[in-house]
Amino acid sequence: MTDSLQSAPGPYFGEFGGRFVPEALMAALDELTDAYDKARIDPAFTGELERLARDYTGRPSIVTEVPRFAAHAGGARVFLKREDLNHTGSHKINNVLGQALLTKRLGKTRVIAETGAGQHGVATATAAALMDLECVIYMGEEDTERQALNVARMRLLGAEVIPVATGTRTLRDAINEAFRDWVTNVETTNYVFGTAAGPHPFPAMVRDFQRVISVEAREQMLALGGLPDAVLACVGGGSNAIGSFDAFLDDAGVRLIGCEAAGDGVDTGRHAATLTGGRPGILHGSMSYILQDEDGQTQPSHSISAGLDYPGVGPEHTWLSSIGRAEYWPVTDAEAMEAFRLLTRTEGILPAIESAHALAGALRLGNELGPGATLLVTLSGRGDKDVEQAARWFDMLPEGDA
Amino acid sequence: MSALTDRLDACRAEGRAALVGYLPVGYPDVETSLAAMRVLVAAGCDVVEVGPPYSDPVLDGPMIQHAAAKALEGGVKVDDAFTAVRTVADAGAVPVVMSYANVMLQRGWSRFAQDLVAAGGAGVITPDLTPDAAPEWVEAARAEDVDTIFLVAPSTTRERMKLTCDASRGFVYATPLMGVTGERASLGDAAQRVVSEARAAGAERVCIGVGVSTGAQAAEIAGFADGVIVGTAFVRALGDEGDLERLRAKVTELAEGVRSAR
Numbered sequence A: 001m002t003d004s005l006q007s008a009p010g011p012y013f014g015e016f017g018g019r020f021v022p023e024a025l026m027a028a029l030d031e032l033t034d035a036y037d038k039a040r041i042d043p044a045f046t047g048e049l050e051r052l053a054r055d056y057t058g059r060p061s062i063v064t065e066v067p068r069f070a071a072h073a074g075g076a077r078v079f080l081k082r083e084d085l086n087h088t089g090s091h092k093i094n095n096v097l098g099q100a101l102l103t104k105r106l107g108k109t110r111v112i113a114e115t116g117a118g119q120h121g122v123a124t125a126t127a128a129a130l131m132d133l134e135c136v137i138y139m140g141e142e143d144t145e146r147q148a149l150n151v152a153r154m155r156l157l158g159a160e161v162i163p164v165a166t167g168t169r170t171l172r173d174a175i176n177e178a179f180r181d182w183v184t185n186v187e188t189t190n191y192v193f194g195t196a197a198g199p200h201p202f203p204a205m206v207r208d209f210q211r212v213i214s215v216e217a218r219e220q221m222l223a224l225g226g227l228p229d230a231v232l233a234c235v236g237g238g239s240n241a242i243g244s245f246d247a248f249l250d251d252a253g254v255r256l257i258g259c260e261a262a263g264d265g266v267d268t269g270r271h272a273a274t275l276t277g278g279r280p281g282i283l284h285g286s287m288s289y290i291l292q293d294e295d296g297q298t299q300p301s302h303s304i305s306a307g308l309d310y311p312g313v314g315p316e317h318t319w320l321s322s323i324g325r326a327e328y329w330p331v332t333d334a335e336a337m338e339a340f341r342l343l344t345r346t347e348g349i350l351p352a353i354e355s356a357h358a359l360a361g362a363l364r365l366g367n368e369l370g371p372g373a374t375l376l377v378t379l380s381g382r383g384d385k386d387v388e389q390a391a392r393w394f395d396m397l398p399e400g401d402a
Numbered sequence B: 001m002s003a004l005t006d007r008l009d010a011c012r013a014e015g016r017a018a019l020v021g022y023l024p025v026g027y028p029d030v031e032t033s034l035a036a037m038r039v040l041v042a043a044g045c046d047v048v049e050v051g052p053p054y055s056d057p058v059l060d061g062p063m064i065q066h067a068a069a070k071a072l073e074g075g076v077k078v079d080d081a082f083t084a085v086r087t088v089a090d091a092g093a094v095p096v097v098m099s100y101a102n103v104m105l106q107r108g109w110s111r112f113a114q115d116l117v118a119a120g121g122a123g124v125i126t127p128d129l130t131p132d133a134a135p136e137w138v139e140a141a142r143a144e145d146v147d148t149i150f151l152v153a154p155s156t157t158r159e160r161m162k163l164t165c166d167a168s169r170g171f172v173y174a175t176p177l178m179g180v181t182g183e184r185a186s187l188g189d190a191a192q193r194v195v196s197e198a199r200a201a202g203a204e205r206v207c208i209g210v211g212v213s214t215g216a217q218a219a220e221i222a223g224f225a226d227g228v229i230v231g232t233a234f235v236r237a238l239g240d241e242g243d244l245e246r247l248r249a250k251v252t253e254l255a256e257g258v259r260s261a262r
Helices: A023-039 A043-057 A092-106 A119-131 A141-146 A148-156 A171-185 A202-210 A212-223 A239-248 A315-322 A333-347 A353-369 A384-393 B003-013 B030-042 B062-073 B078-091 B101-107 B109-118 B135-143 B158-167 B188-200 B215-222 B232-238 B244-259
Strands: A063-065 A077-082 A110-115 A134-140 A160-164 A189-191 A230-235 A255-263 A279-283 A286-290 A326-332 A374-379 B018-024 B047-051 B094-098 B123-125 B147-149 B172-174 B206-208 B227-230
Touching: A023 A092, A023 A171, A023 B158, A043 A092, A063 A212, A077 A212, A092 A110, A092 A119, A092 A189, A092 A202, A092 A239, A110 A119, A110 A171, A119 A134, A119 A148, A134 A141, A134 A171, A141 A148, A141 A160, A148 A160, A148 A384, A160 A171, A171 A189, A202 A212, A202 A239, A202 A315, A212 A239, A212 A374, A230 A239, A230 A353, A239 A255, A239 A315, A239 A374, A255 A333, A255 A353, A279 B101, A286 A315, A315 A326, A326 A333, A326 A353, A333 A353, A333 A384, A353 A374, A353 A384, B003 B018, B003 B047, B003 B094, B018 B030, B018 B062, B018 B232, B018 B244, B030 B047, B030 B078, B030 B232, B030 B244, B047 B078, B062 B232, B078 B094, B078 B109, B101 B109, B109 B123, B109 B135, B135 B147, B158 B188, B172 B188, B188 B206, B215 B227, B215 B244, B227 B232, B227 B244, B232 B244
Parallel strands: A077 A374, A110 A134, A110 A189, A134 A160, A230 A255, A230 A374, A255 A326, B018 B047, B018 B227, B047 B094, B094 B123, B123 B147, B172 B206, B206 B227
Antiparallel strands: A063 A077, A279 A286
C-alpha cells in the first residue's frame, strides 16, 4: 500500500465518520454501499457518468484567471475553477448524476433530498426529471423564504418541495425530515445526500463524485505552468471542498484551505464555523465536529449563506484538519459579501454567496503571501439565486421594496 | 439477569405482557413530567422509558418532536433524565432510558452508564446506535451491568437480526412498521413477523414499540410479545397542558389491554 491520502474509502477517516443510524436504515445503507462498490469499477456506470458530465453538465469546467480581482489580493495570481458554469449552476450536479444513476441501478423509483440554498435540490430535481424518478425535496422553511426562486425552479422541474417547519427551520432540520422519510419509504426510495457528510457510504461516495473538480483543476493548473500554492474552497458540509482537495492531497506543497461561514463572527456565537468553534460529536449519522452545548444538543448555526448554514461538517474534513493536512478558516458574512461585490465589479462574475467565502479567503491569503503566489479558488456556484439577498445587503433595492 | 428481565419474567408468570410507557423528561415542564411518570407507574406501567430530549430526534414523529422541542425550550438538562429515573424507581417500576447517541457520547459512554446505575436505572434503548456502531457503549454498559436494548425493524436482515439479538440485554425492541414514532391504525401481521424473526435469532424477550395507541392494539400484541411499548399516545394524552388525569385514563386503557390478551 502507498501512503496516499487520496480517495480514502471510509467508513472511518481517522476516528471520524462511521455509521450512526437507526437499524431500519442499515440494510439500505449496506445495499447502497454494495451497489456503489460495484458501480465504481463498472465501465458501463463510469462511462455513462462521464458521458453525462461531458454532454449534460458541460465538463470539463474551465479555469479563469481573474487579474483585476487579484489586484486586491496582494498581487497574487488567482485562478477560479468554474463550477458555477455547470448545468444548474453549481458543483452539486456532479454528485447528483452519480447518485441518480445508482438509484436506477438499485431499481428504486423515488428519490428524496435535503437542500439548504436550494442548489442540491435543484440539481436533484433536474436529475430526477432527466431519469424519470419521482422526487421529493425537504427544505427548511426559513430557507424556502431566503431562496424562493430555487423553490420555484424545483417545482417547475416536477419535484415536490416540502418546507420543514420544525427546529431551526434550516438545512439541519431538512436532513432530519429526509431521514424520517427514508426510514418510512426505504423500499422504494433512495436518499440522494447532498454533501460529503452523513453515514457511510455518503462521505466517501459524494467525495468520489466531486473529485472530478480537483482532477481537472490539477491538470489545468499544470498546463498553465504549475501547481498552485494553495487551493481554497468554501465549507458547509464540505462537498465542493473535498472534491477540490482530493487530487491535491498528496502534493505536499499545495496548501488546502477550507473557508467556513463565521456569520457575525465566531466570538458572537452566531456562526456556522464548525471546525473553528465546534467539538467532536455524532450528528446525522457520522462522528465529526459539531456545534453543540455541553449536553450534546445541536446549537443553531448562522450564516448569510443558506448553503453553509449547517452546524456539522463532513468527517473527512475533520480528519484532514486533525492531521494538519488542511486548514479551516472562518470567514464572516461581511468579509464574504465584500468579496462577492469585488468579484462581481472587477470581473463581471456573480458568485454564489457560499463561494464568496472562498474568495474572501483568497483575498486574505494573497495579502499574506504577496506577489508571486498562485491561488486556485473553487467557484462552487453562481449567484443568480442570491441577487435579491445581495441587493438587500448592499441596499440596492428600489425604495419601498426592501 | 437484571431488574428489567426479572420484571418482564414476572409479567410473563402472570400470563400477560408488560406495559412499557415512554415519556420525555421536561414536557411540558420538568416537575409535571416527573409527576406524569409517577402516574404511569400508578396506572399500570411495569417499565418506564425516560427520554432525555434531543435537538435532532430522527426516529421520532411529530408528537414526540414537539414534546422534545418544548422541553428543550424550557431548559431541560440531561441531568433531569437521571432525576426522572430515580423518580420511576422510587415509584416502583423499572426505569430505562431511551437516548440518542450524541447525548450519551457527550456525557461519556462510561459515565452515562454509571449515572444511570446510580439513579436506579436498568438499561438504555438506543434508537440511532446499533451494536456494531459503538462497541465502546456495549463495553461500558457491560462493565456497569446496564442492559443494552437495541432495535430491530422489518428491514433487518437475518445476519443483522442475529448480531442485534446477541448484543441486546433486557429485551429486544422490535418495530413492526417502517417509520418514525407515532400512532398507527393497524399493526397486525407485521408485528407478529418481526417478533418471530427476533425469537428465531435467539431473543428471549421481545417488546413491540412504535405505533401502539389503543387498548385493543395492546391486547393483540400482548398475545405474542413480552411487552408493549407506548410513547406517542401517552405524550399526546399529557399534552401541553400537562393533563395528568387524561394521561391516567390512557395508561389505564393500555394496562387493561395487556392484561386482556391471554
